[in-house]
Amino acid sequence: xxxxxxxxxxxxxxxxxxxxxxxxxxxxxxxxxxxxxxxxxxxxxxxxxxxxxxxxxxxxxxxxxxxxxxxxxxxxxxxxxxxxxxxxxxxxxxxxxxxxxxxxxxxxxxxxxxxxxxxxxxxxxxxxxxxxxxxxxxxxxxxxxxxxxxxxxxxxxxxxxxxxxxxxxxxxxxxxxxxxxxxxxxxxxxxxxxxxxxxxxxxxxxxxxxxxxxxxxxxxxxxxxxxxxxxxxxxxxxxxxxxxxxxxxxxxxxxxxxxxxxxxxxxxxxxxxxxxxxxxxxxxxxxxxxxxxxxxxxxxxxxxxxxxxxxxxxxxxxxxxxxxxxxxxxxxxxxxxxxxxxxxxxxxxxxxxxxxxxxxxxxxxxxxxxxxxxxxxxxxxxxxxxxxxxxxxxxxxxxxxxxxxxxxxxx
Amino acid sequence: xxxxxxxxxxxxxxxxxxxxxxxxxxxxxxxxxxxxxxxxxxxxxxxxxxxxxxxxxxxxxxxxxxxxxxxxxxxxxxxxxxxxxxxxxxxxxxxxxxxxxxxxxxxxxxxxxxxxxxxxxxxxxxxxxxxxxxxxxxxxxxxxxxxxxxxxxxxxxxxxxxxxxxxxxxxxxxxxxxxxxxxxxxxxxxxxxxxxxxxxxxxxxxxxxxxxx
Numbered sequence: 001x002x003x004x005x006x007x008x009x010x011x012x013x014x015x016x017x018x019x020x021x022x023x024x025x026x027x028x029x030x031x032x033x034x035x036x037x038x039x040x041x042x043x044x045x046x047x048x049x050x051x052x053x054x055x056x057x058x059x060x061x062x063x064x065x066x067x068x069x070x071x072x073x074x075x076x077x078x079x080x081x082x083x084x085x086x087x088x089x090x091x092x093x094x095x096x097x098x099x100x101x102x103x104x105x106x107x108x109x110x111x112x113x114x115x116x117x118x119x120x121x122x123x124x125x126x127x128x129x130x131x132x133x134x135x136x137x138x139x140x141x142x143x144x145x146x147x148x149x150x151x152x153x154x155x156x157x158x159x160x161x162x163x164x165x166x167x168x169x170x171x172x173x174x175x176x177x178x179x180x181x182x183x184x185x186x187x188x189x190x191x192x193x194x195x196x197x198x199x200x201x202x203x204x205x206x207x208x209x210x211x212x213x214x215x216x217x218x219x220x221x222x223x224x225x226x227x228x229x230x231x232x233x234x235x236x237x238x239x240x241x242x243x244x245x246x247x248x249x250x251x252x253x254x255x256x257x258x259x260x261x262x263x264x265x266x267x268x269x270x271x272x273x274x275x276x277x278x279x280x281x282x283x284x285x286x287x288x289x290x291x292x293x294x295x296x297x298x299x300x301x302x303x304x305x306x307x308x309x310x311x312x313x314x315x316x317x318x319x320x321x322x323x324x325x326x327x328x329x330x331x332x333x334x335x336x337x338x339x340x341x342x343x344x345x346x347x348x349x350x351x352x353x354x355x356x357x358x359x360x361x362x363x364x365x366x367x368x369x370x371x372x373x374x375x376x377x378x379x380x381x382x383x384x385x386x387x388x389x390x391x392x393x394x395x396x397x398x399x400x401x402x403x404x405x406x407x408x409x410x411x
Numbered sequence: 412x413x414x415x416x417x418x419x420x421x422x423x424x425x426x427x428x429x430x431x432x433x434x435x436x437x438x439x440x441x442x443x444x445x446x447x448x449x450x451x452x453x454x455x456x457x458x459x460x461x462x463x464x465x466x467x468x469x470x471x472x473x474x475x476x477x478x479x480x481x482x483x484x485x486x487x488x489x490x491x492x493x494x495x496x497x498x499x500x501x502x503x504x505x506x507x508x509x510x511x512x513x514x515x516x517x518x519x520x521x522x523x524x525x526x527x528x529x530x531x532x533x534x535x536x537x538x539x540x541x542x543x544x545x546x547x548x549x550x551x552x553x554x555x556x557x558x559x560x561x562x563x564x565x566x567x568x569x570x571x572x573x574x575x576x577x578x579x580x581x582x583x584x585x586x587x588x589x590x591x592x593x594x595x596x597x598x599x600x601x602x603x604x605x606x607x608x609x610x611x612x613x614x615x616x617x618x619x620x621x622x623x624x
Contacts, residue, residue: 265516269496305542305576308549340538340578344545353577399577 010057020056054203165201239267259299266292277309283316283350284309287343290324298331301338308345310406318384319350319404325376326354326400334358334398350404357397363390377402415530418459419443420450420476421492422468426515430463430492433519438526447471451479458484460530464509466493466500477507490529492522498543506607511535533596534603541575544606564602571598 011019011026021039025032042049243264250256270288277285284306291302310316323341330339334356343352373390377400381388386404415438421427427443434440441459444450447470454462454476462480464473477489491504491512501512510529513522514537525535536544548564564572567588574584581599585592 272495272497303538303578305538307542307545307576342538342542342573342577344573346549355578 018053018057020053024056057207161204162201165197165204168197235268235271240264255299259296262301263292263296266295279312281312282309283312283320283345284343286312286316286320287323287341287352290320291327291341294324294327294331298328300331300336302327303338303340304343305341306343306345310345310350315384315386315404315407316350318380319352319386319402322377322380322386322388322402323352323354323400325380326352326402329373329400330354330356330358330398333361336397348406350406352402353399354402355397355399360392360394360397362394363392414439415461415526416441416457416459417526418450418454418457418462420454420462420468420473421445421465423465426465430522434523434526437519437523447475447479450476454480454487455483459487461526462487462489463492463526464489464504466491466495466504473504473509474507477504477509481508488529488532490525490535492517496539498546501540501543502547502606505540505603508607510603512540513537514539532600534599536572536575536599536602538576538578541572544602545569545572545576547606564605568598568602568605571595572602575599 009023009026011022021035022032025035028035039049039053042052243260246260247257250260279286279289287306288304291304294300295302312320323343327339327341330336336356336358339354339356341352341354344350377390378388381402381404384404385407386402389401390398391401392398417434417438417440419427419430419440420443421430422445424445427445431440431443441457442453444453445468447468450462462476464476466473468476473489473491473493480487480489489504489509491501491509492515493500493504493512494515495501496514505512510532511525511534513525513535517525517537528535548569570588571584574587579587581592581595584595588595
């Protein structure tokens with residue numbers, strides 16, 4: 001209840017008309033009677049109170065009824081009484097002196113318009129539909145009259161309300177023509193009344209349009225959620241289930257199982273936590289793709305940490321390829337289960353470190369004819385204005401450090 | 412027997428059972444809980460040395476446990492053990508007061524070692540967490556900060572973090588930088604303290620920059 005009170009809502013419990021005053025009172029933490037009194041006072045300013053009330057009615061969402069609390073019987077009739085009182089009040093206000101019969105007539109016609117609009121309005125309200133659908137207890141005749149299961153009834157009331165409004169408008173225009181006094185004034189008066197009546201009509205159909213719009217929006221949101229769910233289901237089905245089936249078949253081959261599990265973990269992790277980027281465009285994504293490739297082909301775990309990111313250009317591509325070569329070497333020769341790759345994109349420099357804790361080797365012992373290290377790593381980095389440094393101690397593992405100065409922002 | 416008293420919080424019973432089986436020989440697992448409420452109540456009565464805390468749980472997750480327990484038992488140390496390695500989860504938990512963070516794919520030996528180190532007052536950073544921290548502090552290095560001494564990492568701390576992110580162990584870092592292991596631990600603890608003290612505004616800005624929120 002506290003949350004309902006904090007947000008501005010129409011109250012659906014303990015209301016007199018539409019719960020606007022009660023809702024505002026809840027929000028402001030003042031007695032509902034005070035808010036109602038304010039509306040009544042505003043009503044005397046050319047019916048400003050009624051207009052304001054109507055606007056609030058349209059705009060404010062109804063609070064959800066608290067489960068377990070049953071609506072009191074006879075509330076519907078109380079609300080009808082309030083409607084009648086509203087119409088009567090406007091009628092009286094339209095007849096300050098109560099002198100001229102014509103004025104009296106205009107007042108009646110305006111009241112007619114209001115009641116017609118009220119009927120359309122009333123039935124256009126979403127939570128009333130549900131209420132009446134669940135069977136109008138207490139007032140069977142009213143329930144039958146207002147049952148929304150019956151589409152003809154709905155149409156009848158819409159048309160009926162519309163007819164009332166239109167008749168009212170015509171009546172007002174016709175009657176203003178009879179009023180003695182300048183014909184120009186009568187015309188202006190007529191136009192004014194017609195405008196007010198039209199505004200009334202707009203107000204009357206407003207909630208219906210609003211409700212339709214809200215429904216459309218909800219539907220669209222629901223569809224989007226559904227699509228996401230379907231996409232997720234596709235991933236789970238196509239990949240996870242597939243992998244689990246493979247794991248069951250290869251249960252006796254731990255390397256295979258590890259590789260499958262690792263590949264699956266990577267896919268799901270990327271899908272869940274990482275904004276996907278194209279390996280052709282982003283440095284981090286390119287490095288991830290290279291690491292994934294190495295993981296898959298050598299059945300090892302690449303612990304990849306990337307700090308910062310940048311766009312891919314020739315330099316970056318060369319760096320990623322050199323890093324990939326270093327990872328492949330580690331996978332081939334180091335004899336380890338895990339290698340660490342750390343990459344950092346700084347404004348002036350890109351660096352990648354590929355480290356394993358494997359057997360290591362002696363740099364001096366690498367033959368001149370071996371092109372893997374010299375050509376693919378050191379040579380490639382030098383061609384692109386970078387540097388490659390390989391530190392290896394037999395028994396303590398190897399670290400390949402690749403750095404390249406950035407020529408400028410390629411973003 | 413003065414084995415470490417460890418408490419497990421995770422909403423997956425299977426995972427709790429697995430960790431318990433793995434850790435049981437090395438430390439004294441005194442209890443486990445699968446919900447936030449149960450965890451808070453049990454931790455406050457049992458007062459374990461270290462709580463292994465999952466990040467994602469119903470009813471607010473690890474963070475809710477951390478915040479509720481710290482009000483009553485500030486001495487209990489937390490080690491985040493999560494399957495999620497999303498930066499905002501990890502950094503968020505560290506800021507709330509966890510002393511370290513490891514992923515669930517960690518080997519049992521490493522996990523036991525991490526628990527021991529947290530109990531002794533050290534911070535435990537996985538390479539990935541070190542990467543996140545570097546990222547967090549790097550992106551705001553140009554912006555003016557309220558208290559530079561507090562919010563900025565020193566060059567030395569940055570170096571230590573870089574080596575951590577590259578997969579170096581503490582003793583390897585010490586060798587590489589010609590400092591003692593104790594100094595490395597001090598640097599790491601300082602990073603953690605700075606991370607916790609840096610204000611929320613910076614974190615949210617960082618997260619927004621990286622389209623995390």
